[in-house]
Amino acid sequence: MTQNTVEKTPVTLLGLGAMGTALARAWLAADHPLTVWNRTPARAAVLAAEGAHVAHSAAEAVAANSLVIVCLLDDASVGETLTGVDLTGRDLVNLTTSTPAQARARAEWARARGARYLDGGIMAVPPMIGVPEAGGYVFYSGSQEVFERHQETLGVPAGTTYVGLDAGFAALHDVALLSAMYGMFAGAAHAFALIHKEDIDPVSLAPLLADWLVAMAPAVHQTADQLRSGDYTKGVVSNLAMQVAGTPTFLSTAEQQGVSPELLSPYFELMRRRLAEGSGEEDLTGVIDLLVR
DSSP, rough: HHHHHHHHHHHHEESSSSHHHHHHHHHHHHHHHEEEEEESHHHHHHTTTTEEEESSSHHHHHHHEEEEOOOOOOOOHHHHHHOOOOTOOOOOEEOOOHHHHHHHHHHHHHHHHOOOEEEEEEOOGGTTTOOOOOOOOEEEHHHHOOOOOOOHTTTTEEEEEEEESSSEEEHHHHHHHHHHHHHHHHHHHHHHHTTTTTOOOOOHHHHHHHHHHHHHHHHHHHHHHHHHSTTTTOOOOSSSHHHHHHHHHHHHHHHHHTOOOOTEEEEEEEEHHHHHHOOOOOOOGHHHHOOOO
């Protein structure tokens, strides 16, 4: 074992699905001593050949190192895997996808068992892990002490962004960004559906669509500024009344092209509701108020 390897923080990793395996290989490539455990032993055996120590149980894996990373299927899997395991003195970093409420409850659960807790939301897919130029990163929230102590180690597989002491904030940021992503995918799906039966090559539309989405993306900064100030008329270029007036064209075009408007209609309905409240001079930001219960 080299001096360089000895100096690297030892890591325990529970869970070797596609993401867990990618994380494991990133730490191994960076010469971090790695102990792994997986419910299906065959996945761990592959990593043993690459230098990982394979624990026979989750309890054995946790006992091996003070830094314990969990990357399992869901929150229930975390509870099942760690039931009866001594977590005293451990820095528990949970990268399992969960809701903010689950993360907050899991933080309390960990503290009651003597562990320091940090929650994570991974903004990457497995091929991006261990590839800095891919731009992947992980949101972290919870114990700032744990984050600062292990930031260098946590930064090996992907970038790190700490978002607050509230353990639920990492999951909340994760879901917020992914929700916007699905909204973008929905709009793109509708756009491609409109041309699907026409003599238009979707490959020729794709760069136009991508460039348009990039050009529109900075609008989120104006939305954020309006939300912070409470003035939804600030900097408005196309007000709500003008945009609602244009929605029949989109719906008629969809009908003429034989395309369901179901991806657009809910948003257009919110726009009409906000306009009915007398907010015609606003930007689209007021729709957010209708979504918050």
